[in-house]
Amino acid sequence: MIKFFKALPRLIKTAFYSLARHLAMAMTASSVVAITLTVLSLFLLLAGNIEVVTESIQQDLQIHVVLKNNVTSKKQLDQTKKAMEDIENVKKARFSSKDNELELMIKERGDAFKIYRGEKNPLSHGYFVSVKNTKEIKNTTEDIQKIKTVKDAKYGGTSVSKLVSVLEAIHKGGIIFIGLLTLLAIFLISNAIKLTIYARSNEIAIMRNVGAMNWYIKIPFMIEGMLIGLIGSIVPCLITYFGYQYIFQLFSGQLEHTMFQLIPVVPFTFKVCGIVLLGSMIVGFVGSMFATNKYLKVNR
Numbered sequence: 001m002i003k004f005f006k007a008l009p010r011l012i013k014t015a016f017y018s019l020a021r022h023l024a025m026a027m028t029a030s031s032v033v034a035i036t037l038t039v040l041s042l043f044l045l046l047a048g049n050i051e052v053v054t055e056s057i058q059q060d061l062q063i064h065v066v067l068k069n070n071v072t073s074k075k076q077l078d079q080t081k082k083a084m085e086d087i088e089n090v091k092k093a094r095f096s097s098k099d100n101e102l103e104l105m106i107k108e109r110g111d112a113f114k115i116y117r118g119e120k121n122p123l124s125h126g127y128f129v130s131v132k133n134t135k136e137i138k139n140t141t142e143d144i145q146k147i148k149t150v151k152d153a154k155y156g157g158t159s160v161s162k163l164v165s166v167l168e169a170i171h172k173g174g175i176i177f178i179g180l181l182t183l184l185a186i187f188l189i190s191n192a193i194k195l196t197i198y199a200r201s202n203e204i205a206i207m208r209n210v211g212a213m214n215w216y217i218k219i220p221f222m223i224e225g226m227l228i229g230l231i232g233s234i235v236p237c238l239i240t241y242f243g244y245q246y247i248f249q250l251f252s253g254q255l256e257h258t259m260f261q262l263i264p265v266v267p268f269t270f271k272v273c274g275i276v277l278l279g280s281m282i283v284g285f286v287g288s289m290f291a292t293n294k295y296l297k298v299n300r
Contacts, residue, residue, distance in 0.1 A: 015223035032188050033232030037276055040181045041240040044272045047174040054167040063129040063141050066152045080149045089131050089140045096126045186287040218292040225288025229280035237273040244269050
């Protein structure tokens with residue numbers, strides 16, 4: 001261990017020297033890595049926004065419960081609320097007076113319904129029920145409809161549930177895709193390091209003949225792999241920050257509807273850049289380690 005720390009400055013210096021001496025090969029490897037990391041960072045941006053949109057839809061997805069016209073007393077309202085909240089999947093039931101129900105109708109259907117304000121209001125009281133699991137919202141709606149004081153219960157419908165399912169599927173698929181891209185980056189860096197190793201096979205053979213230990217040979221290559229990953233992450237980070245900032249400003253922070261809010265540029269892009277930067281260095285380290293281990297094992 002003491003030998004390792006004493007030799008570490010020299011090994012780091014060797015890695016930088018080797019990188020400069022084989023700059024063309026290193027830049028080629030970094031370019032390939034940069035393309036892979038650009039795709040990865042773009043998918044991280046997309047996955048992050050999809051997750052936020054999915055959570056937003058799930059939070060906004062509620063069951064609108066309309067009570068029967070004769071349900072007016074506080075006791076009846078409290079009993080109805082308790083009956084709904086006793087249902088396993090119900091998180092919370094929020095009361096909506098008939099005046100509030102009318103205002104919502106005016107907002108949705110137009111000012112023509114303003115004439116029903118006051119004593120002319122023909123609507124009944126209602127509730128907005130939020131659920132724990134949106135996948136079970138259909139069954140929960142059916143359970144609420146069975147309550148005697150409930151006239152009707154509706155939710156966003158199958159189209160909203162399908163949208164949530166699709167977004168969740170895209171999010172899960174994105175995680176798998178990110179994993180595959182990481183493996184691809186490891187593969188690309190491994191092959192780039194292999195080419196470097198093969199080009200310096202005589203140098204490695206001489207080092208082994210004079211008694212250099214495997215770790216002494218491997219460390220410079222592993223540091224070199226980290227540097228290749230670091231260089232390859234610069235362009236993706238710039239594209240991530242400035243590209244996302246442009247899109248955010250172009251759409252004023254939202255897509256089509258206020259429900260589809262984009263995540264603010266800062267600190268979201270910094271987090272993605274940090275993941276890309278740190279991930280590329282780790283991938284470069286791991287990729288070069290695999291390549292050198294394989295080479296030294298075969299040529300032992």
